[in-house]
Amino acid sequence: MITDCDEARLITMQDRLVPLLTVERLSKAYGAVVACDRVSLSLYPGQVLGIIGESGSGKTTLLKAIATHLPIDSGRVCYTSTAGQALDLHELPLPRRRQLMRTEWGFVQQNPRDGLRMNVTAGANIGERLMEVGGRHYGQIRQTAGLWLDQVEISQARMDDFPHTFSGGMQQRLQLARVLVTSPRLVLMDEPTGGLDVSVQAKLLDLIRSLVRTLQLSVILVTHDIGVVRLLAHRLLVMQGGQVVEAGLTDQVLDDPQHPYTQQLVSATLVP
Amino acid sequence: MTSLTQNFNFAYLDEQTKRTIRRTLLKAIAIPGHQIPFGSREMPLSYGWGTGGMQVTAAVIGQDDVFKVIDQGADDTTNAVNIRRFFEKVCGVETTESTSAATLIQTRHRIPETPLQEGQIMVYQVPIPEPLRWLEPSEVETRKMHALSEYGPMYVRLYEDITQFGQIATAYDYPVMVNQRYLMRPSPIPRFDNPKLNMSPAIQLFGAGREKRIYAVPPYTEVKSLDFEDYPFQVETWDKACEFCGSTESYLDEVVTDNDGGRLWICSDTDFCRSRGKREE
Numbered sequence: 001m002i003t004d005c006d007e008a009r010l011i012t013m014q015d016r017l018v019p020l021l022t023v024e025r026l027s028k029a030y031g032a033v034v035a036c037d038r039v040s041l042s043l044y045p046g047q048v049l050g051i052i053g054e055s056g057s058g059k060t061t062l063l064k065a066i067a068t069h070l071p072i073d074s075g076r077v078c079y080t081s082t083a084g085q086a087l088d089l090h091e092l093p094l095p096r097r098r099q100l101m102r103t104e105w106g107f108v109q110q111n112p113r114d115g116l117r118m119n120v121t122a123g124a125n126i127g128e129r130l131m132e133v134g135g136r137h138y139g140q141i142r143q144t145a146g147l148w149l150d151q152v153e154i155s156q157a158r159m160d161d162f163p164h165t166f167s168g169g170m171q172q173r174l175q176l177a178r179v180l181v182t183s184p185r186l187v188l189m190d191e192p193t194g195g196l197d198v199s200v201q202a203k204l205l206d207l208i209r210s211l212v213r214t215l216q217l218s219v220i221l222v223t224h225d226i227g228v229v230r231l232l233a234h235r236l237l238v239m240q241g242g243q244v245v246e247a248g249l250t251d252q253v254l255d256d257p258q259h260p261y262t263q264q265l266v267s268a269t270l271v272p
Numbered sequence: 273m274t275s276l277t278q279n280f281n282f283a284y285l286d287e288q289t290k291r292t293i294r295r296t297l298l299k300a301i302a303i304p305g306h307q308i309p310f311g312s313r314e315m316p317l318s319y320g321w322g323t324g325g326m327q328v329t330a331a332v333i334g335q336d337d338v339f340k341v342i343d344q345g346a347d348d349t350t351n352a353v354n355i356r357r358f359f360e361k362v363c364g365v366e367t368t369e370s371t372s373a374a375t376l377i378q379t380r381h382r383i384p385e386t387p388l389q390e391g392q393i394m395v396y397q398v399p400i401p402e403p404l405r406w407l408e409p410s411e412v413e414t415r416k417m418h419a420l421s422e423y424g425p426m427y428v429r430l431y432e433d434i435t436q437f438g439q440i441a442t443a444y445d446y447p448v449m450v451n452q453r454y455l456m457r458p459s460p461i462p463r464f465d466n467p468k469l470n471m472s473p474a475i476q477l478f479g480a481g482r483e484k485r486i487y488a489v490p491p492y493t494e495v496k497s498l499d500f501e502d503y504p505f506q507v508e509t510w511d512k513a514c515e516f517c518g519s520t521e522s523y524l525d526e527v528v529t530d531n532d533g534g535r536l537w538i539c540s541d542t543d544f545c546r547s548r549g550k551r552e553e
Binding site (some may be wrong): 094095098117120121123124127128129131132133135136137138139141160 | 416420422424425427428431432434435436500501502503
């Protein structure tokens with residue numbers, strides 16, 4: 001018997017069955033070098049998708065193409081908006097696309113210097129997206145910035161300090177806060193833990209994991225670190241030479257790799 | 273007319289150039305606050321000394337115009353005197369120091385205190401026309417930002433001002449929204465003058481010679497200075513009066529008079545100060 005309560009849950013289950021993002025046969029070449037060769041994937045709400053592969057395998061190009069930072073040669077990137085519309089991102093008019101990127105999307109850069117404004121304070125960095133979507137009350141912007149500093153475990157006393165006075169890990173957490181402040185649904189991360197030492201990495205991963213769960217984020221995470229995907233990703237895509245060579249549940253792919261390259265990748269990991 | 277004028281076309285620039293600038297001006301007035309590129313010519317003055325303003329003046333000046341030039345509010349500073357003499361030479365027009373008698377006023381860094389009237393034209397000399405320049409170095413990107421009205425980063429600057437100084441500390445070239453659409457630099461006028469831009473009965477033309485841009489604010493157009501709801505826009509105030517005319521409403525300059533720290537506060541608008549002085553006598 002279906003009660004009202006069950007029905008409500010059924011609807012959310014229904015929502016979860018509609019992919020948030022679908023990439024169909026996406027190709028991108030730099031001259032003769034094919035960086036992405038007919039890549040297809042789909043991402044469902046609340047899911048973390050890891051993309052793993054060696055340097056030059058096309059994973060960052062794929063991420064940038066999905067984020068429309070790069071034009072693509074062929075294929076489609078389809079996003080389901082909050083209103084339930086299916087939008088072909090590369091066909092979408094520029095104003096709408098940029099608005100989506102500021103509100104429903106977020107992009108976390110590998111190097112926080114690319115994702116932050118280094119010459120303005122931490123508070124202004126977090127407030128920028130709020131001001132971009134029409135925030136015009138200084139006190140409220142500051143209050144929200146303070147809440148987000150708490151969320152990413154940076155002391156509110158550092159709000160008026162410049163990002164260059166922050167450690168690498170703090171800069172990366174600040175970048176997270178800056179992106180998450182407008183409550184995006186989809187966050188793209190390009191090696192968020194690259195260049196950090198292991199203990200800082202562990203803390204950041206812990207933070208990302210809890211944020212993903214509490215905010216119900218969908219994430220595409222690009223990395224070359226198997227430990228990171230094992231910890232964060234629900235599903236995994238393995239890329240080599242611009243092609244997806246293996247895809248599936250993270251545990252399944254890592255514990256029982258089928259493709260020779262994946263086998264090599266898994267066995268190459270140092271186990272302390 | 274002096275013999276000199278016969279060797280020049282009226283207003284120095286050739287007719288073809290003046291026509292292109294007029295066409296640009298028409299477009300600028302049709303799209304208030306939007307920067308229009310134009311083919312900036314060489315003037316007998318280096319870039320940065322008001323060549324943009326001079327070209328705009330040359331394009332709109334007529335034989336019947338009464339011309340006034342101010343520099344920081346004063347009629348008698350080098351820049352003002354030289355530009356005034358230049359147009360006297362190449363146009364033979366009547367010049368004046370009186371704001372109300374002038375039909376065309378070229379200005380650097382001030383708007384006269386005497387309210388402007390219908391039929392008057394203000395020409396501003398602009399060093400850097402792009403309000404987003406120090407926030408976004410790419411011209412391609414800033415044009416996109418204007419096209420899409422993405423002015424969030426400008427507020428980041430104001431936010432930083434409040435955070436560091438407790439108030440919006442931008443004292444001149446204070447960014448404004450024109451006709452609720454385009455973000456504009458009002459040229460380096462003090463923010464004291466910003467309210468005078470709003471709903472002004474005069475035509476206001478802005479020329480940037482080095483940067484090759486012209487923009488305009490047509491008469492009776494809304495010009496709003498950017499601010500936050502809880503930190504509204506405010507103009508500067510002084511707790512002193514002008515030493516010469518006793519005005520408490522005008523923009524005051526601090527003048528150091530000797531080596532012992534002696535200083536005077538006087539009106540920056542010399543015409544306004546003088547006319548007030550006369551009235552009181």
